[in-house]
Amino acid sequence: MGRLLRERLPRYPATPVLRSAVVEALMPAGVRQSWWMFWLPPACTAVATALVMLLWIAPSLPSAPAGDPAQLVARAVLAGHARSIFWGESRSDVVPAALPRAIAESGVGLNWVFTGDEEIQLINAKPTYLEGRRGIELTYQDAAGHTVTYVIVPGGSVALPERGRVQIDRWKPLVRKENGFSLIMWRQQGLLCVMASDLVSDEDLSRFKQYFVKVRSSTGF
Amino acid sequence: MADDEFRQQALQHLDALHNLAVYLTRNGSEAEDLVQETYVRAMRFSHRFQPGTHLRAWLFQILRNTFLTFYRLREREAALSEDGVPESEAPMFHDAPARDSESAGAHMDLERALTKLPEEFKTPLLLAEVEGLALEDVARIMDCPVGTVKSRIFRAKERLRGYLTDYKQ
Numbered sequence: 555m556g557r558l559l560r561e562r563l564p565r566y567p568a569t570p571v572l573r574s575a576v577v578e579a580l581m582p583a584g585v586r587q588s589w590w591m592f593w594l595p596p597a598c599t600a601v602a603t604a605l606v607m608l609l610w611i612a613p614s615l616p617s618a619p620a621g622d623p624a625q626l627v628a629r630a631v632l633a634g635h636a637r638s639i640f641w642g643e644s645r646s647d648v649v650p651a652a653l654p655r656a657i658a659e660s661g662v663g664l665n666w667v668f669t670g671d672e673e674i675q676l677i678n679a680k681p682t683y684l685e686g687r688r689g690i691e692l693t694y695q696d697a698a699g700h701t702v703t704y705v706i707v708p709g710g711s712v713a714l715p716e717r718g719r720v721q722i723d724r725w726k727p728l729v730r731k732e733n734g735f736s737l738i739m740w741r742q743q744g745l746l747c748v749m750a751s752d753l754v755s756d757e758d759l760s761r762f763k764q765y766f767v768k769v770r771s772s773t774g775f
Numbered sequence: 776m777a778d779d780e781f782r783q784q785a786l787q788h789l790d791a792l793h794n795l796a797v798y799l800t801r802n803g804s805e806a807e808d809l810v811q812e813t814y815v816r817a818m819r820f821s822h823r824f825q826p827g828t829h830l831r832a833w834l835f836q837i838l839r840n841t842f843l844t845f846y847r848l849r850e851r852e853a854a855l856s857e858d859g860v861p862e863s864e865a866p867m868f869h870d871a872p873a874r875d876s877e878s879a880g881a882h883m884d885l886e887r888a889l890t891k892l893p894e895e896f897k898t899p900l901l902l903a904e905v906e907g908l909a910l911e912d913v914a915r916i917m918d919c920p921v922g923t924v925k926s927r928i929f930r931a932k933e934r935l936r937g938y939l940t941d942y943k944q
Binding site: 555556558559560562563564565566567568569571572573575576577579580 | 782785786789790792793794797798806807810811814815818885886889900901903904905932935936
């Protein structure tokens with residue numbers, strides 16, 4: 555058996571990226587500082603040049619609307635949602651163990667959470683940080699393979715605009731489309747809740763709204 | 776031992792540490808985090824390392840302790856029975872070097888079987904049989920007597936044989 559392990563078991567050597575990261579981490583502070591000092595003057599010059607050019611052309615740039623807190627939150631949720639999709643963070647067999655820990659670490663007192671039915675299943679739960687707020691991120695997947703991310707964070711100061719509110723069942727959340735994704739946002743007992751999904755067509759959006767109803771009615775704080 | 780010398784020697788064991796980290800975490804990025812944390816800790820506590828003792832074993836010990844402290848909480852072992860993993864579990868990596876199908880199948884079976892072992896069996900088996908560490912060093916890493924290490928390695932092999940027989944059938 556020992557021979558079998560030595561000869562047949564694949565070895566996983568460190569990648570070049572890891573090697574350079576470890577070398578960098580082990581580098582003495584003085585060496586790191588001198589490395590930075592070497593690059594600092596040209597970097598500062600480049601930044602200063604860029605700032606001057608920015609000031610020069612800024613007046614001709616189209617002006618953006620004032621900072622919308624809801625939009626900042628929405629974009630942060632979408633970034634996490636995209637990670638869930640692209641990096642395949644779903645690990646359905648981990649959820650039973652991960653859920654209590656994720657709830658405990660998130661600081662969000664969830665008494666009850668929608669874990670799924672024949673249409674949509676909870677596949678991941680983890681604590682998350684959203685715009686400086688600690689919360690919990692739940693990931694669902696439906697029968698067609700669409701991923702739905704559900705983030706709950708303390709959001710006392712985030713105001714959701716009236717424009718874009720849509721009546722869904724007995725609630726009126728904010729529904730948005732952003733960067734090719736759909737978002738449903740609402741406030742609930744001092745918490746800000748956001749659902750994100752790639753369900754964007756009219757037919758898919760109505761399905762997404764059904765998922766919202768299931769999640770909204772089943773989540774207890 | 777001078778810091779530079781310590782660094783150079785410690786880096787020589789990077790591949791071995793990463794290999795063990797992969798088998799412990801079963802996750803490429805977590806394995807890399809674990810290895811980096813191991814090196815950071817090793818540097819922080821390098822003054823505690825006694826020159827003349829086995830640096831490789833000391834690094835393995837730090838890696839294992841770090842794993843137990845930070846990573847085991849996430850391990851699915853906690854949610855499963857000692858012997859159980861889902862049958863559909865995928866191999867750890869999909870980008871393994873190309874091999875002939877029979878050999879690759881054997882590798883995957885062996886990996887899958889190894890995955891089923893609890894950490895306290897898997898680690899001594901890998902350290903002794905794959906990394907070639909002396910049982911005394913393994914015992915120091917595992918913080919248990921040599922007799923216990925022998926027993927765990929024996930039981931680990933027995934279980935592996937059983938799992939591999941199951942796969943062949």
